Amino acid sequence: xxFPVESGGGLVQAGGSLRLSCAASGVSFSxxxxxxxxxxxxxxxxxxxxITWNGDSTYYTDSVKGRFTISRDNTKKTVYLQMNNLKPExxxxxxxxxxxxxxxxxxxxxYAYWGQGTQVTVSS
Numbered sequence: 001x002x003f004p005v006e007s008g009g010g011l012v013q014a015g016g017s018l019r020l021s022c023a024a025s026g027v028s029f030s031x032x033x034x035x036x037x038x039x040x041x042x043x044x045x046x047x048x049x050x051i052t053w054n055g056d057s058t059y060y061t062d063s064v065k066g067r068f069t070i071s072r073d074n075t076k077k078t079v080y081l082q083m084n085n086l087k088p089e090x091x092x093x094x095x096x097x098x099x100x101x102x103x104x105x106x107x108x109x110x111y112a113y114w115g116q117g118t119q120v121t122v123s124s
Contacts, residue, residue, distance in 0.1 A: 002026035002098040002113045004034075009094060009118030012086055020081040020118060022096030030054075030074040032098040036081045037108055039117075040092045048094070049081060050105035059105050064090075086122045093117040 008020040022034065035050040049070040050059045058070050067086075072079040079096060097111035104110045 002029055002032055004096040004098055004113060004115035006094065006096045006115045006118040009120045011121045011123065014086060014088055014122055014124050016086050016122070017082070017084045018086065018120060020083065020094055020096075020120075022079045022081075022115060024077050024079070024096070024098060024113075026077070029077040029098075032100060032113075033102045033105060033111075034070075034072060034079040035097045035099065035105060035111055036070060036079075037095045037097060037111075038090075038092045038120075039095065045095065045108040047106040047108070050102070051079065052102050057102065061106075083120070086120075088122045088124045090120060091122045092120065094120055 002024045004022050004024045006022050036048040037045040039045045051070045069082040095117045096115045098113040099111035
């Protein structure tokens with residue numbers, strides 16, 4: 001089992017940057033695919049980025065490509081989401097999740113463990 005806890009959210013002006021962190025307790029963290037999702041009120045969870053267990057492959061939704069970077073440090077059991085050139089439309093709650101397979105990395109149903117979320121607000 002893995003228990004993700006997100007941090008690093010906050011308020012930033014458009015064009016600014018934030019780095020989200022997700023510290024995941026559990027002895028098997030390094031075996032898990034890790035993903036970031038976001039969810040606006042009244043909407044479903046939207047895939048943002050994912051990274052394989054060893055960090056060799058990363059995946060992004062089109063709207064964040066070139067602006068966001070996902071990375072992980074298995075020695076610290078932490079995954080990061082560096083968000084640059086933030087836009088007002090990036091404003092929402094961001095979740096970290098752990099899944100056992102990179103297959104269908106974009107589908108929230110394939111992630112078994114979720115954090116509580118961290119709020120990102122981008123002002124125009």
